[in-house]
Amino acid sequence: MPHRTIPFALVGIDHVVFLIDDMPRALAFYRDVLGCAPGYSYPAMGMEQVWAGAALIVLWDTTHPGADVAVPSVAGGRNVDHVCVATSPFDPDALRAHLARHGVTILREAVHGGARGMGHSFYIRDPFGNTLEIKGPADYPDGRATRSPS
Template identity: 80%
Template sequence: MTVPFTLVGIDHVVLLVDDMEKALAFYYDVLGCVQGYSYPALGMEQVWVWAGAALIVLWDTTHPGAAHAVPPVAGGRNMDHLCIATSPFAPDALRAHLAAHGIKIDREAVHGGARGVGHSFYIFDPFGNKLEIKGPAEYADGR
């Protein structure tokens, strides 16, 4: 079975932070990232910053909407997931491809990213790292 998409690159990475002011100062002032957007309606305190053509999502773990992303151990992981941008794909073909490799789909969603709003599949690699496989934009996300 062939892979049902072509890799395009990294769409975004989600970093867990517990001091949004400090995080924004670093990403804006030190790295020169550009202000992106946020989704307060989702009940999460996130700020998305542009790092070239990709996004870095800063997710405030002190906000109640981040409860499921907080590491189970103090000082634990600080990255929620890595999003991999792909070419267009047929969701049924991707489901079949993942199943053929014994990969369980954690969840599916349609939401924003560096290229706009599109279909995503969340899976885990063999080491427990969460990956988002994200197709291209189905519609623009306001950049």
């Protein structure tokens, strides 16, 4: 197979679009639970964006008249499996307590690989059923284990 030149270099995730049906509730979750900052606003489309570090999470309200093309996939289907939000180091106990204070159920905890190496992850859902992975940085940038083998 001939080698082809790709005319761009990947940098990272720019944004993810979630279809939601209650904008105030969505904004409260992303602001109060994840600490996202307000981003761009498109009121004519029923769309708000929030900053998750250097990337955007786009919240598109399917109940808004300007969101006529924001249609979820087949009934009961989903458009996104999960989005991983890279974070600074965190204390797992403090994060568990924070999520509990907001009534957020932890679906799963894991230590596994990602773009930044092996790190601690919490899987949760936003109020609309979208799964988020909150992932701390790697123990070491190259993903090495923190303890030596016995």
